[in-house]
Amino acid sequence: METTLTKGGAWLLEDTPDADVFTPEKLSDEHRLMAQTTDEFIANEVLPNLDRLEEKDWELARTLIRRAGDLGLLGTNVPEEYGGLDLDKVSSLIVAEHIARSASFAVTYGGQANLCILPIVLFGTEEQKRQYLPGLVAGELVGAYALSESGSGSDALAAKTRATKQADGSWVLSGEKMWITNGGFADVIIVFAKVDGEHFTAFIVEKRFPGVSAGKEEHKMGIHGSSTTPILLQDTTVPAGNVLGEIGKGHKVALNTLNFGRFKLGAMCIGGSRQAIGDAAKYAAQRKQFGEPIASFGAIKHKLGEMFARTYAIESLTYRTAGLIDAALAGGTHDGATVAHAFEEFAVEASIAKVAGTEVLDYVLDENVQIHGGNGFVRDYMAERYYRDARVNRIFEGTNEINRMLIPGMLVRRALKGELGLIPAAKRLQDDVLAPSVPSTAFGDEGMLEDERRAIAAFKKVALMVLGTAMQTYGQKLTDEQEVLSYTADILIDTFASESAAIRARHALQSGGAHADLHEAAARLFVNDAALRVEQSAKSALAAMTDGDTLRTLLAALRRVLKVTPVNTVALRRRLAEAAVARGGYILN
Amino acid sequence: MKIAVCIKQVPTREWQPRLRDDKTWIREADVSYEMNEPDAYALEEALRLREKHGGEVVVCSAGPARVQQVIREALARGADRAIHVEDDSLAAADAFVSAGALASAMADETFDLVLTGLQSDDQGHGQTGVVLAERLGIPHSTIIMEVQIDPSTSSGQAGSLRVKRELEGGWFQWIAMPLPALLTIQSGINQLRYATLKGIMAAKKKEIRKASLPAGLQPSQQIVALAMPARSKQTHLIGGSAGEAAKELVRLLRDEARAL
Numbered sequence: 001m002e003t004t005l006t007k008g009g010a011w012l013l014e015d016t017p018d019a020d021v022f023t024p025e026k027l028s029d030e031h032r033l034m035a036q037t038t039d040e041f042i043a044n045e046v047l048p049n050l051d052r053l054e055e056k057d058w059e060l061a062r063t064l065i066r067r068a069g070d071l072g073l074l075g076t077n078v079p080e081e082y083g084g085l086d087l088d089k090v091s092s093l094i095v096a097e098h099i100a101r102s103a104s105f106a107v108t109y110g111g112q113a114n115l116c117i118l119p120i121v122l123f124g125t126e127e128q129k130r131q132y133l134p135g136l137v138a139g140e141l142v143g144a145y146a147l148s149e150s151g152s153g154s155d156a157l158a159a160k161t162r163a164t165k166q167a168d169g170s171w172v173l174s175g176e177k178m179w180i181t182n183g184g185f186a187d188v189i190i191v192f193a194k195v196d197g198e199h200f201t202a203f204i205v206e207k208r209f210p211g212v213s214a215g216k217e218e219h220k221m222g223i224h225g226s227s228t229t230p231i232l233l234q235d236t237t238v239p240a241g242n243v244l245g246e247i248g249k250g251h252k253v254a255l256n257t258l259n260f261g262r263f264k265l266g267a268m269c270i271g272g273s274r275q276a277i278g279d280a281a282k283y284a285a286q287r288k289q290f291g292e293p294i295a296s297f298g299a300i301k302h303k304l305g306e307m308f309a310r311t312y313a314i315e316s317l318t319y320r321t322a323g324l325i326d327a328a329l330a331g332g333t334h335d336g337a338t339v340a341h342a343f344e345e346f347a348v349e350a351s352i353a354k355v356a357g358t359e360v361l362d363y364v365l366d367e368n369v370q371i372h373g374g375n376g377f378v379r380d381y382m383a384e385r386y387y388r389d390a391r392v393n394r395i396f397e398g399t400n401e402i403n404r405m406l407i408p409g410m411l412v413r414r415a416l417k418g419e420l421g422l423i424p425a426a427k428r429l430q431d432d433v434l435a436p437s438v439p440s441t442a443f444g445d446e447g448m449l450e451d452e453r454r455a456i457a458a459f460k461k462v463a464l465m466v467l468g469t470a471m472q473t474y475g476q477k478l479t480d481e482q483e484v485l486s487y488t489a490d491i492l493i494d495t496f497a498s499e500s501a502a503i504r505a506r507h508a509l510q511s512g513g514a515h516a517d518l519h520e521a522a523a524r525l526f527v528n529d530a531a532l533r534v535e536q537s538a539k540s541a542l543a544a545m546t547d548g549d550t551l552r553t554l555l556a557a558l559r560r561v562l563k564v565t566p567v568n569t570v571a572l573r574r575r576l577a578e579a580a581v582a583r584g585g586y587i588l589n
Numbered sequence: 590m591k592i593a594v595c596i597k598q599v600p601t602r603e604w605q606p607r608l609r610d611d612k613t614w615i616r617e618a619d620v621s622y623e624m625n626e627p628d629a630y631a632l633e634e635a636l637r638l639r640e641k642h643g644g645e646v647v648v649c650s651a652g653p654a655r656v657q658q659v660i661r662e663a664l665a666r667g668a669d670r671a672i673h674v675e676d677d678s679l680a681a682a683d684a685f686v687s688a689g690a691l692a693s694a695m696a697d698e699t700f701d702l703v704l705t706g707l708q709s710d711d712q713g714h715g716q717t718g719v720v721l722a723e724r725l726g727i728p729h730s731t732i733i734m735e736v737q738i739d740p741s742t743s744s745g746q747a748g749s750l751r752v753k754r755e756l757e758g759g760w761f762q763w764i765a766m767p768l769p770a771l772l773t774i775q776s777g778i779n780q781l782r783y784a785t786l787k788g789i790m791a792a793k794k795k796e797i798r799k800a801s802l803p804a805g806l807q808p809s810q811q812i813v814a815l816a817m818p819a820r821s822k823q824t825h826l827i828g829g830s831a832g833e834a835a836k837e838l839v840r841l842l843r844d845e846a847r848a849l
Binding site for chain 1: 784787790
């Protein structure tokens with residue numbers, strides 16, 4: 001994988017050469033086999049047992065985690081000396097994507113692989129890695145991650161759990177953690193507590209330590225087959241050697257774990273969307289009304305086409321992000337700090353993958369219920385269960401609201417540190433758009449998705465215009481302007497998604513690969529509708545920040561920059577829908 | 590024991606067949622492929638025999654470059670090395686050509702045991718294994734449900750085996766035969782293992798020996814036309830009293846529909 005752009009957020013300011021972008025079509029034979037193994041495992045051993053998991057059969061969950069360990073599914077990111085396979089991030093993405101359709105079990109898996117194994121890999125001492133990783137990777141130990149408390153969810157650093165140092169160097173922890181995935185049967189828990197009520201710190205806590213107990217299972221809306229409980233710590237003694245990372249640096253452990261966790265959650269959303277498109281397409285093909293399969297109706301085709309295109313976009317941007325992280329880590333093995341740094345570098349992209357992925361998935365699952373009609377509302381079909389199971393995705397691993405603050409927030413922070421040339425670019429753009437005529441950007445006329453290429457360049461300008469205006473208007477206080485930050489985040493998400501989709505479609509067209517026409521249709525549809533959303537968000541943001549002549553000037557500039565001619569999206573959606581129905585699902589690679 | 594397993598790459602079962610314009614083969618452009626199912630069971634049987642008796646498992650396939658996919662999969666599941674007779678013309682080869690191609694690449698290896706699936710999911714002739722046995726000059730037995738190697742057989746030494754064949758109507762047959770031999774394996778006789786992620790990565794380093802198609806292999810049969818099965822629905826009303834109608838229904842179900 002050759003990639004020259006290895007700076008997070010650089011795509012906003014520079015043109016990415018198409019060849020540098022990783023796409024699902026570039027998967028190796030090994031990657032495809034990993035997908036197959038994961039699919040077979042889920043189909044043969046997990047899906048037939050979902051009902052037992054929903055009845056809280058945690059011995060079964062434990063057995064399945066052990067089976068996942070046998071197959072190597074828990075060790076993709078773990079160095080070989082601790083029992084892992086140390087594979088690239090694309091491999092982790094694939095495993096996450098294909099485990100996703102088991103919903104409840106995917107959450108159990110995520111609690112183990114993303115939230116317990118990963119922080120130990122990234123921040124553990126040699127001794128901690130030797131002690132805990134082999135068991136966790138083999139699935140003999142079950143892991144969990146205890147950050148939230150009843151009073152601190154998004155505001156995680158406000159945790160009340162306390163850690164007090166004892167004369168012998170050990171620690172005593174007291175407090176109550178909430179909504180802990182795998183809480184009911186975890187053996188090893190990453191617990192965040194404040195040393196002396198002040199210094200936020202991560203600890204590795206074993207369930208067998210005295211004073212550790214799990215509370216009652218929560219009564220949840222969905223993912224009933226995963227365990228979610230409070231974890232109580234009553235004067236729990238934790239050995240001196242079980243501090244994870246540095247004292248007072250617990251936020252680094254928490255945030256870096258979430259950076260990668262978010263990216264993997266995005267990957268899981270791809271798998272969930274694909275599954276639902278398959279179900280919806282098959283249902284629409286066999287369900288007859290007015291003497292016709294409902295798949296033949298335009299209103300249903302609209303839904304299937306839109307589900308297809310949006311899934312295409314999140315798939316494209318998530319694979320691209322995996323490629324970026326892999327490129328940053330290319331060449332040999334790395335210590336935890338280097339890997340954590342790479343995740344941090346692409347934290348903006350990871351947040352985009354999380355927000356876009358979870359929202360596309362919820363859209364797809366909602367339309368899946370709708371296509372199933374009355375059957376979508378009853379428990380005889382999976383549509384209802386998927387709909388409930390997925391809702392939590394927008395809440396955990398950082399709510400989508402928090403992630404929306406982070407997306408522009410992290411870019412601004414990097415700009416202020418001089419790591420990203422955002423400010424000069426915004427200044428240049430301001431001079432350009434306020435000039436009487438906008439110089440037209442020269443593009444190579446390759447005749448492939450050229451309109452979309454122009455549109456995406458315009459999205460970037462709009463993003464800079466809005467972000468530049470926001471920085472000018474609010475300065476240091478920008479972090480308080482959550483609505484403007486959200487609008488900006490939406491523009492950035494659509495920009496990264498559109499560009500990733502268009503580049504991937506151009507790859508497909510140039511290589512003349514299978515289904516190139518579907519790639520093209522999905523990318524064109526997505527970019528066209530993204531333009532409408534970008535315009536709407538930009539107008540709302542600009543009107544919130546400026547008024548009078550300034551606003552009029554900015555809106556005029558916006559009109560000139562964002563000149564996108566609408567395409568016939570009805571025809572594009574129909575083409576995608578018909579392909580999905582003919583193939584029984586979202587099948588591109 | 591030196592065991593060969595012959596595998597074929599076939600369209601996935603979920604794929605909706607589409608015919609080429611000349612109606613003599615399928616449209617390959619939009620097909621996704623997988624390992625022929627009975628061959629996967631043959632591979633699993635070979636891996637189990639190796640675990641019990643030692644030796645090596647060599648996977649053999651004849652087909653265009655794309656069949657590497659299933660060769661890699663077989664290596665990832667645990668085969669030791671592979672032989673690939675590569676030629677574009679093998680994409681839709683008949684059993685005679687496939688067996689000839691495999692035989693030429695396998696002859697020098699002197700395998701103790703050769704396993705194939707009993708038939709392919711695409712053409713379904715069930716002939717490749719049988720013809721291959723003839724070309725290798727070894728005895729064969731078909732539709733095998735169980736394989737027992739004589740315990741006195743060790744690596745590098747000819748021995749014998751007992752095999753259980755599936756006959757019709759729920760009957761089975763046990764046969765004793767000498768080694769070397771070829772067996773065509775029935776689906777479902779064992780539990781397939783997964784390719785572990787470790788196995789997948791290890792497979793990258795395993796040898797795939799390429800062999801070319803021997804000259805002069807001519808197809809012995811030709812597909813003249815392919816057609817999609819016509820769907821038809823016929824309603825047959827059975828008259829008479831309830832007792833008579835029931836008798837007639839049972840007779841029809843048994844003798845005509847063969848559903849009983």
